[in-house]
Amino acid sequence: MSRQDYEVIIGLEVHSELSTKTKIFCSCPTKFGAAPNTQICPICMAMPGTLPVLNEKVVEYAVKAGLATNCEISQNSKNDRKNYFYPDLPKAYQISQYDKPLCEHGYIEIETKEGKKKIRLTRIHIEEDAGKLNHDELGGGSLVDLNRAGVPLIEIVSEPDLRSAEEVEAYLRKLKSILEYIEVSDCKMQEGSYRADVNVSVRKKGDTKLGTRTEMKNMNSFRSIVRAIEYEVDRQIDILEDGGKIEQETLRWDDVSGKTFSMRDKEDAQDYRYFPDPDLVAIKLSDEYIENIKNTLPEMPESRKERYLKEYKLSEKDAKLITSSKYLSDLFEKAIEVCNNPKAVNNWIISDISRILNEKELEASDIPFSSKDLGKLVILIDKGTISSSIGKKVLEELFENPKDPEEIIKEKGWIQISDEGAIKEIVLKILEANPQSVADYKAGKEKALGFLVGQAMKETKGKANPQMLNKMFKEEMQ
Numbered sequence: 001m002s003r004q005d006y007e008v009i010i011g012l013e014v015h016s017e018l019s020t021k022t023k024i025f026c027s028c029p030t031k032f033g034a035a036p037n038t039q040i041c042p043i044c045m046a047m048p049g050t051l052p053v054l055n056e057k058v059v060e061y062a063v064k065a066g067l068a069t070n071c072e073i074s075q076n077s078k079n080d081r082k083n084y085f086y087p088d089l090p091k092a093y094q095i096s097q098y099d100k101p102l103c104e105h106g107y108i109e110i111e112t113k114e115g116k117k118k119i120r121l122t123r124i125h126i127e128e129d130a131g132k133l134n135h136d137e138l139g140g141g142s143l144v145d146l147n148r149a150g151v152p153l154i155e156i157v158s159e160p161d162l163r164s165a166e167e168v169e170a171y172l173r174k175l176k177s178i179l180e181y182i183e184v185s186d187c188k189m190q191e192g193s194y195r196a197d198v199n200v201s202v203r204k205k206g207d208t209k210l211g212t213r214t215e216m217k218n219m220n221s222f223r224s225i226v227r228a229i230e231y232e233v234d235r236q237i238d239i240l241e242d243g244g245k246i247e248q249e250t251l252r253w254d255d256v257s258g259k260t261f262s263m264r265d266k267e268d269a270q271d272y273r274y275f276p277d278p279d280l281v282a283i284k285l286s287d288e289y290i291e292n293i294k295n296t297l298p299e300m301p302e303s304r305k306e307r308y309l310k311e312y313k314l315s316e317k318d319a320k321l322i323t324s325s326k327y328l329s330d331l332f333e334k335a336i337e338v339c340n341n342p343k344a345v346n347n348w349i350i351s352d353i354s355r356i357l358n359e360k361e362l363e364a365s366d367i368p369f370s371s372k373d374l375g376k377l378v379i380l381i382d383k384g385t386i387s388s389s390i391g392k393k394v395l396e397e398l399f400e401n402p403k404d405p406e407e408i409i410k411e412k413g414w415i416q417i418s419d420e421g422a423i424k425e426i427v428l429k430i431l432e433a434n435p436q437s438v439a440d441y442k443a444g445k446e447k448a449l450g451f452l453v454g455q456a457m458k459e460t461k462g463k464a465n466p467q468m469l470n471k472m473f474k475e476e477m478q
Contacts, residue, residue: 004203006240008233010168011160014175015153015218016185017129017193018061024128024152025052025095032191036134036145044150046090051279057101058152059283061184062126063293066103066152068182068300069121069175072242075285077102077128078391079277088144090129096155102127102283108178110170119171120159129153148192148220154184160199160210165229169222172196173324178303180326180365186327188365195220200232202240211236211420216253216260228253232260298314304329312342318350327364328353331371338375345378352395360399377405389462391413414461418465426464432455441477449473 023030026043043050066073082097106121131149133142156175162168176194179185187194195218201211214232219225231253236246251260299307301323306321323329328349335345357364377398381391386409397408409415417423430452431438440448453469 003234003237005205006233006237007161007207008163008229009160009201009203009213010162010164010229011199011213012156012158012162012168012171013197013199014156014158014172015129015195015197016065016179016187018058018150018152018154018184019183020055020057020061022055022277023150024055024058024126025150028150031152031192032188035346036143037147039147040149044090044283045146052095054230055152056279058126059285060293061152062102062124062154063285063290064182064184064297065156065179066106066124067290067294068178068297069103069106069108069124069156071103071106071121071124073285073290074100074102074104075287075290076100077125077283079280079283080274081277082127082272082274084272086130087142088133088146088149090131090146090149094128094130095277095280096127096274097125099410103271108171108174110167110174112170116174117161117167119157119161119167119201122157122159124154124156127153127155131446160201165226165233168198168229169226172222172225174301177324177326181298181300183298183326186365188363189220189222190363192218196225198225198227198229200236201246202236212248214246214249214251214260216251216412218262219253222257224253224255227255227258228260231258235260301326301329307363311334312346314342314346318346321350321354325364327367331364331367331374334371335375335378338372339378339382341378341382344382345374348374348378348395352392356399367399369398373398373402375403380405384416384418384467385415386407386414386463387457387462387464387466389457390416393462416465417463418468420468423464423468423472426456426459427469427476430459431473431476438477 004172018163020030022028023044026041028039028041028044031039043052063073077100078098079095082096083093083095085092090156101123103124104122106124107118108121109116109118129148129151131144134145135142158171162171176187179187179194185193189195198216198219199213200216201213203209203211216228216232219228232251239246250263252263253260305319307325308314308323310317314322322332332345332349336342339345353367377391377394379390382388386394390409393414394405394408397412398405434452434455437448437451441452448468452473453466456464456469457466
């Protein structure tokens with residue numbers, strides 16, 4: 001049998017760190033990148049006699065995420081202890097939610113080759129993050145950093161509705177976009193604040209019973225997730241084709257070798273011995289509380305996209321790309337307020353800015369310059385102070401050394417030559433050096449004009465006003 005004879009079944013557990021200023025059960029800060037073990041206290045270190053107190057903002061953010069993903073919000077939920085031992089879990093249990101999560105039965109829609117598809121969400125619940133182990137391969141040991149212990153998370157669990165790596169990527173990107181729009185998480189994958197556990201199984205087409213699943217833990221790169229799924233699907237099919245049996249286990253993806261490796265047998269819920277946390281009271285939410293949060297939800301990606309199509313006359317493709325990221329969408333809207341030129345701002349974002357982000361492997365949230373800088377760049381081109389080719393150089397500089405675009409062009413001497421006398425001098429020089437192109441233009445070959453303008457731009461290192469060059473070349477050759 002071939003791969004086409006099998007169906008892939010995928011479910012995801014996404015962990016997203018919430019953007020609260022303090023941890024879930026204590027007042028320690030949650031800032032990323034602090035020196036190890038400098039953001040801890042007796043509570044998140046699990047010292048005897050300490051008591052947790054639930055951060056109300058965590059509940060608010062989780063409810064917000066639930067409402068944005070069409071979930072039912074539970075008015076009666078609780079916190080539970082999930083028991084397991086791991087060196088970076090100081091209490092030897094994690095405070096999470098088991099049978100009464102805050103949000104249930106939601107869905108999000110993704111775009112697939114066959115059209116829109118609804119991916120069901122089983123639940124969204126709150127829990128605390130564990131600490132972090134820093135492995136010292138040279139020293140042969142590991143050091144524990146508890147700064148992350150107690151950082152608030154929401155876990156978003158999907159139904160096994162996903163059928164390919166492409167669908168998984170579309171789902172993760174859409175979910176990330178939603179969480180960014182409602183501003184409950186910065187979703188910085190490189191910092192581990194948005195990561196996924198990927199559950200994969202395969203079954204022969206026509207079978208109704210789910211196959212044995214494996215789980216790949218804590219994946220925080222779209223590229224790695226897609227590669228890992230493709231590899232794991234092939235691995236499972238090969239085992240079944242050889243008459244073998246899939247073991248339910250937790251796997252580690254190795255990006256260098258492009259393979260999965262077994263870490264341990266996969267636990268089931270009963271292995272965690274869940275029970276209600278006796279130190280925390282039940283969470284009871286009123287209708288008014290939920291309604292108030294509902295009223296704070298911002299405009300979501302879909303409605304922004306529709307507005308861009310009508311208001312700014314963007315193409316479907318461009319509007320989708322810009323609204324896929326709150327950071328790009330905000331950059332677009334705020335830059336327009338500065339320069340009042342939606343078409344130009346759109347072109348810069350979908351072409352040069354997107355290209356540089358891809359080349360540098362950056363997220364839109366990593367753009368180092370402001371919307372005001374982008375708006376100013378457009379104004380400088382519109383006024384003829386710089387050419388669009390110099391604009392590209394200014395943009396590169398904004399990524400490397402962000403500052404006011406006017407300062408950049410003054411420092412670099414990039415101000416456009418728009419003086420008629422200077423332009424005429426350049427035009428005459430280029431015409432004299434290229435008699436064949438002049439003859440070609442006079443013979444009706446329009447491309448010759450483009451060549452001559454290009455030579456003049458080269459001569460002036462991109463600083464000549466291209467509109468003036470065009471006009472003057474035509475006048476001189478008539």
